[in-house]
Amino acid sequence: MLDSDANPGQALEVLGKVFGYDSFRGDQSEIIDHVVAGGDALVLMPTGGGKSLCYQIPALVRPGVGVVVSPLIALMQDQVDALTALGIRAAFLNSTQDFETRREVEAAFLAGELDLLYLAPEALSGGSAMRLLERGRIALFAIDEAHCVSQWGHDFRPDYLALSVLHEKWPDVPRIALTATATTATRKEIATRLNLTGARLFVSSFDRPNIQYRIVPKAEPRKQLLDLLRREHAGDAGIVYCLSRASVEKTADFLVDNGIPALPYHAGLDARTRAGNQGRFLREDGLVMVATIAFGMGIDKPDVRFVAHLDLPKSVEGYYQETGRAGRDGQPSTAWLAYGLQDVVQQRKMIDTSEGDAAYRRGLAAHLDAMLALCETTECRRSQLLAYFGEQGDRCGNCDTCLEPPQSWDGTVPAQKLLSTVLRLQRERNQKFGAGQSIDILLGRKTDKVAQFRHDELSVFGIGTELQESEWRAVVRQLLAQGLLAVEGDYGTLVLTDGSSAVLGRQRQVMMRKEPERVRRSGGSGTAKKSATVAADLSGEAAELFEKLRAWRAATAKEQGVPAYVVFHDATLRQIATEAPGSLAALGTVSGVGENKLAKYGDQIIATIAG
Template structure:
């Protein structure tokens, strides 16, 4: 059915457990093959598997992909007209569906529950199960009601699946969904084909453009921005520079948003510029890069967003431009957020972990996996492994900066932001410095040993370490309880120095390829791969489905490398199942014959 000759990781163990009627909680990285863990039991067990999925916009594509494989699948949601809905419901009641997709909101409806009573249910699959966690980054209140599935159908096995869960979130999923007695399957969160890179923000637009032009020309990718305004401007900037880009944010007209998402899923080589409103459940396997132009609020969010790259296992890039203003802005957002002190502490803890990832001098992957409770060795495929940064004793620099903040407040009863403090340290007689007589302070000019960019890095890292804080609408700098330990010479401050030469594109690409074991194609095979992609694009357009529903890039690459000349030979390629072999096999052989002498 699926065209694979072996399972990966814990898939077989999970599948056999669920087929036997057991409950399961599955933590597996994006691209690790979670879907098979309920799709195969859905085919084997009598009845229909009911899949709870949080995004109705993606159900159509998921059902299209299954239908292409020969699986009987359908969905019920608000996008269906009355007649179509009645047909799907009748097929479910008659036992003609292998899988039925529902949104969690639907289960609050008595009509949906009555529908489920009419059919035979093989299992319940709860996808994106981390949405049940109130302390998580994607909380969905409707997930809190999903325990009713077990209450009403106690003998139906349940499998909850997520790619994003800390130890605390893992426990909360089990508690809230009543899966304490379920078997827990926890796979490695490592995505070795993704290369993690975090760069100091200088001219982020140009930095992004350089990344796309030198490493990802013609590739599909996602660029995340914090604000709707930034999304619009970056999308326009990319288009002006010859890169096909689409905007996506909650303020866009709903039809335009749906159209842009559909185009991104169905067309090759588009760049989606979006807020984090975009992407949960995105099933596009050939996203080659995910870029962040603003600091994510949490490591979970960063991991999930970057995890949308390289679902097909081929080399991909997770790139983040990060600067002082990001830290100031996020601290201000937390300070002004709704909720009680515990909520703000939770947000602060999330941000602190994200800042630690940005500022580490150790392997990014080691730090990232440690956040999810997993130990690992340096990966050789992140920027800190490929171009190790230095750490330096920044105690004196920290004392100078903290003294400046202290004297402004103590001697002048004033608070200023980073820019004014840096001008004072550098001895710049700007209009603002002269106006406030800050050139008369004893700290004026004592920081000339560092450049402005270096002072901004110092401030950024002091904020990250909790030795400095920001407050108010203008992001003014203030001391913290821990500042006194540095000023009193009771604490050493180690800081990160950015490498003079960032990771070069060629070195990055070589490292990613070696980590992902992606086969290099010969010139002839590369030309055949492009012909196969063109055939796939035309076929997908004809059938009005995303290109990956026909075949993934990884499958086309293997076909191009092996150039099979017979249907039995083509059937040995990963991802070519019986249904697709019968449907597309001869077309592929004809494409190969046309391309090769």
């Protein structure tokens, strides 16, 4: 039922005047109208799809204050800065503020002088925040990163479980829960746990066509990463994910030693260092953040050109969420993952030693199996990624398996040889070893360890010389991925599974992925690549103006202490550079130039164009 004080027709007007856009994208208009009218909504929309507008505009149209539950305190200041730059009255309340600042924000909320108020989920489990909200008028509740409520998800946060109380206390206030990552099962869990089973569900396409997904065999991954950055992303901002804190530190040092500006981010750093590094990444151009998965949620930086993984993600959901931080501005971006046998062994070991019951470990194993299937597929990676979220897609032509199709080959005989080696070690010698020893036996290598255990006397010794060591490691990896081999114990020893006997008994064929021969990509010089990235499709004159506008933006952002994208996104500067408007009226027609920014920056931009 439509709130008597709300007018859905105002939404388009607000979009133009405040945000500087003349039309909505995808489901935005329908979602906004539904929430403005007082309806609850569960919104699944990919990163960069415009989720924020789905609650920001209703908060501006409906009477009262929009209350936004956001999981990361560290980013609230940047979110509020971005809204303030648009002329929106926004504020936040969290534990970083002193008493006087909190009192000022609370007074503004109670006086109706705010449009949006950001709160951390833990604040709503305490009494003071709830008492404050009870005294004010609330336009809506927006629950961002709603997948955090899923206990089976990759970003579970216990404080989200308490958010079901919002409906109990304010049954007439619309709620909108938003996430970029949710399978069908996760959607149901979100709806149940947040008491949104009656909410209208909006599911946008999960496809991010501007992201090129690439997964490569791991071989000196830091050097592989350095080659990628030098050839394809010189001077670009990006994120590199590593599994451990030690790997984060070593990778960041390695990049810096090789001339790539990089910063570390992990939970072992003190809070000030983490906040400082995050702030620099948001505000400076061309920085690489090397991080554990603790970094990234809520990052609004639109010009992240690549996301690289040096270790295997634990789930497809985590992989999609992390890679989605690339290319929020819609420009071409890269999602690159180096993946090897040790990743599989390590992840299996972590599952076996994890806390939780058997059902919990089975859930972790299922997540890993889906991630392994994505890595080992010979089909289009994008299609398989979309299928995981219940969406059908054709071959995309913009992932590694489409651009350089791998071949499938009959690996049944090599699989039998490898499984036979593991079987003979166990049955004839009562021994278990890791992949390296089995491969040495198959290749007929008379190493000290082979001699020590007299493994050269086994009938399988030297029967695998048709494959190289790297190919045997791929066989082991794919047998693990298909559940035909397993690892156990602290040393990652290989053991047979229930499925092994069918292969050994010639009752099952084993098809495997053969990596294509990689053609080294010609990236040209770093300078040329950088120019091509930021000034794509611009003429020489427009490209020159674009760089002048970027320099003006950088100086303005530094002076104001905000990230550059808070001033203007690259896409807006690119349109200004192309059209070179000569008046404020003409500048006001550019996408992304709302009334507040036109008044604030218009004269400076016109002067920059004229200069």
